[in-house]
Amino acid sequence: MSKGNFWAGNPNPSFVALGGVTIAPATSAPAGNLALGAVEAVDDLLLQSDNGVIRVFPVWPTSRNAQFVNLREKGAFLVSSQLTGGQVTYVDIASQAGRPVALLNPWGNRAVTVTRVGAGTVAHTTPNGTISFPTQAGATYQIVPN
Template sequence: DQYHQQVSNSLFSATQFVAYYEYTQDENWLRTKGYPFLSQVARFFEHWLERDAGGTYALWGGPHEGTWGKNSSPDLGMLKQVLTAAVSGSRKLNVDADRRAVWQNILTNLPAQPTTTLNGRTVYSLASAMRGADTRLIRPGDNTINLEFIQPADQLGVNSDAGRLQVARDTVTAMNSWGQENSFPKIFNQAARVGYPADQLIDRFTSVISTRTAPNLRITDPHHGIEKSGATEAINSMLVQSDASVISLFPVWPAAKDASFYQLRQKGAFVVSSAKVAGKVPYVDVRSEAGGTLRLKNPWSTAFTVTDAAGNAVPYTTPGGVITIETTAGQTYRMNPA
């Protein structure tokens, strides 16, 4: 029965609706379950936001429980995700054209993720301004709420602007929240999503796991349970990521360490398998569950081939170093160095 001044509860739920559709492309689910919920969340924020004379919107909420902040970083990032999905879903389903225009206008006029300065470096903050007893814009050692716009909101990833990625990596370092209880399901994944140095990330992950694992393999603390499983996503994100409509292989992996993964689902309903041996990628298999355009960052500096399951050559292009294939639903594609 405690509100905690957090309007982010619906947004947190919405992140999972967005992700489910992005990774499955299940249009029937979008029509019957996903879009109806996302559109209601978007409608609430139409009425919650404040708009200044210049047309810019502001969002008030509690980044930490019981706090109050202008342009709360997690709320802002997740709202951008929801509005983007609502606009896309409205267009896909050909519904709510009037609302779509409103949502796009809000999305266009939301502020950038807030930042502050800590020890001479620009870092991502909890909000653009805080009110109440604790007005700190960043809380090193605490829950990495200020990075929730990265994950689960997917507003920054390995293919994003290099300057913003460096600010994010500096924020991860400044927070130093590797062992913080609430952060265990998040910080390792957030770090992987912004290209944090792989060796450092693995060392910190290993340290927490080795000191906090119970006999039943659960990471222990006095307050939490199943949410600790969230950190498994960090390993997946080190092996393969989808960002800005491009799939990247081994984006955060030590150059000298071999690895392989099997059937990890990526955005666009692509199911990917690959390996890295002696610094080279010997193959990539991709099953396209929904068809559409596959974009894969080219892992080879030399020639390669693309074939279907029957061994037939498949046409492709490589704009900007991205292997681009128009896929057919249900088809598997194999890429190998020539």
């Protein structure tokens, strides 16, 4: 299953920037099918979920900078994040359906702040290193380390 929706109905297509190289959305179906497989493989290096828990950069080498924008994840979420100098700088999650989100804390045991864009901080819990909070459909949330 592809996380990016490259030509059908996605007003904000995914892109992946890897060390100065941008993998852009495919623009035609025949070429798109080939490109889609390659992009999906890269997507899986950058974003995964397991048992409902989203993980950013789960198998990406921390020595390589990377950024992704609006990758689709299970639960009707669009996820964006950046890895610079071996550290995740932020995680943005746009909720399309208003479901609760669970994110494996990319900063280990560090405390985080969850902010609903345009509306202030959001209460969250961190059981077992997982950042959990409710969402509202159409809202975007930014998670950053304290």
